[in-house]
Amino acid sequence: MPITSTLKHDPDGIISLSDVDDEEIDAMILNEEESRLKKVIWNNLNRDWIKMQKQKKILKKAIEKKGVVGATLGIRTNKERKIKQPVV
Numbered sequence: 001m002p003i004t005s006t007l008k009h010d011p012d013g014i015i016s017l018s019d020v021d022d023e024e025i026d027a028m029i030l031n032e033e034e035s036r037l038k039k040v041i042w043n044n045l046n047r048d049w050i051k052m053q054k055q056k057k058i059l060k061k062a063i064e065k066k067g068v069v070g071a072t073l074g075i076r077t078n079k080e081r082k083i084k085q086p087v088v
Contacts, residue, residue: 010016017025030038043050
């Protein structure tokens with residue numbers, strides 16, 4: 001049985017793991033090698049996003065250094081994006 005089906009919440013919404021076996025929890029915790037591999041895989045899958053974040057940070061610092069007030073990076077936020085309505 002997966003752990004998510006055994007989780008119980010108290011009245012305050014706090015999750016209690018008292019009913020979950022220690023062996024089941026230990027099986028979910030990554031060791032150092034697994035953790036390192038997961039990080040390498042994540043970084044490879046998200047390489048473009050990481051690069052873009054670094055570029056935005058450099059550009060933002062350059063704009064701040066020049067003292068440009070109200071300048072944007074030309075990148076729209078989720079709030080600015082137009083939400084597409086489903087075709088009915």
